[in-house]
Amino acid sequence: MMSNIPIDLKKIEKSDINNEILRIGIIAELDAINLYEQLAAMTDDENIKKVLLDIAKEEKTHVGEFQALLLKIDKQQIEELEKGEREVEEIIE
Numbered sequence: 001m002m003s004n005i006p007i008d009l010k011k012i013e014k015s016d017i018n019n020e021i022l023r024i025g026i027i028a029e030l031d032a033i034n035l036y037e038q039l040a041a042m043t044d045d046e047n048i049k050k051v052l053l054d055i056a057k058e059e060k061t062h063v064g065e066f067q068a069l070l071l072k073i074d075k076q077q078i079e080e081l082e083k084g085e086r087e088v089e090e091i092i093e
Helices: 014-042 046-073 077-093
Strands: none
Touching: 014 046, 046 077
16 A cells, blocks of 8 residues: 555545545555565564564554444444354354
């Protein structure tokens, strides 16, 4: 994503804007996690690696914060996450 919002928020229904803002936040945090973990894998400097991985871990917390907010306001998201979890359990059992 690299700081570009992947959708035009002006085209989103007002009733859906908060859900989309939170999803964009999740996308941005996942992008940051990927970036920091890839950079950590590339360096041979252990101090840089430790800091990058620590920052990536903090970004994972941010994903959880955005997701917690999203689940408070989008009940369909809860249902679909639960459905996905059930499907995975069926596949791996």
